[in-house]
Amino acid sequence: MKTNISNDFLQTPEGVEANRILRSCVHCGFCNATCPTYQLLGDELDGPRGRIYLIKQTLEGKTPSRQTQLHLDRCLTCRNCESTCPSGVNYSQLLNIGRAVVNQKVPRSLPQRLLGFSLRKLFLSRPVFSLLLKSGQLFRPVLPAALKRAIPEKEAALSFSRKMHDRKVLLIPGCVQPALKPQIDNAAKIIFDRLNIECIEPETSRCCGSLSHHLNAEDEAITIIKNNIDNWLAIIEQQSIEAICMTASGCGVAIREYAQLLASDKDYADKARKISALYKEPAEIIANIIESDPQALHRLRENSCGEQSIAFHPPCTLQHGMQHKNLIEPILQKAGVTLLPFNDTHLCCGSAGTYSITQKDLSQQLLINKLSNIEKVKPEIIATANIGCHLHLQSGTETPVKHWLELLL
């Protein structure tokens, strides 16, 4: 695509990158076919090609409107369009650049700013979040059904006694998952232990930075990311850590993008590259081990819930963001789990970070569509690999939702 980006912006690293990405798009529109918001709204400007065009116009000097901002806000950042695009357009990076420029030019309304501020304060403060969660869980029995399903029941953490192994991974707990679903990380520790890998956890852990990033608080996101990089590198240098892992693919993809986000930061570019290169999904490590060691597979099979039928929902961050397609499913099948295929597994469930709060109607419609496809195959359990999808799916169904690692316990 021909571009005519303003000279001032072309002098910046973001300008150079945006220009490169825009020029790689041939405007064919194939991406619209798999875009969930285009499917729901049928408006060119609510699909990837239209959003690319809106960003192009803004970077070429046209003043964006609140409507431009809304079309960009409605994007789930699910990256389904990147999986579909034959030209390899890096849409999500262009969207990050475009959103930042539009947000500078179109001030957010007071209610939007208040909502963003409250969400960041709530989710980034563990004591506040834990207190509210505990209060919600206490009153859960008397809450209306919809609200009840949105607040997970209090679950006891699985007991686990740490054993030393030569192989070590740095397991990052993240911000809200330890309070909401403490058993997920313990499931990872138990399974890694069966495979002779020790999980090391940082003493303090904060958000991966994606929450602030989603809520357009870029400076806050960069501060959090730099703190994480410094903390994690200190541990990695002290111990022989072979990989960084998280049990939420939404956070995993954010860590993979540290290198891209800090590429032009002279103090952090190299460090960020190292951290991103070390990130591995737990399934990548497990798949490698069971490929080469039949005994390891046997140990997984012994404990898996093979007799139950499972519908596995692959999060967008896993299948489109990290391009891990069909990574977890073969592990579950080899471990004896019965997987039920269902339609439209490539589409987002509507969770998408804080999207389920900021774009409630679209998010709910995507949830209804996803659950209707899943429920047609009548699974006993729905499994997934990201806390956001996990809670969002559970908020719309009585069928229990679990993290896939819990199926191997």
Ligand code: SF4
């Ligand atoms: S992003 Fe890719 S699929 Fe979409 S219009 Fe551009 S080249 Fe075509």
Ligand code: SF4
């Ligand atoms: S990221 Fe998802 S919602 Fe956004 S344009 Fe691409 S396919 Fe559509």
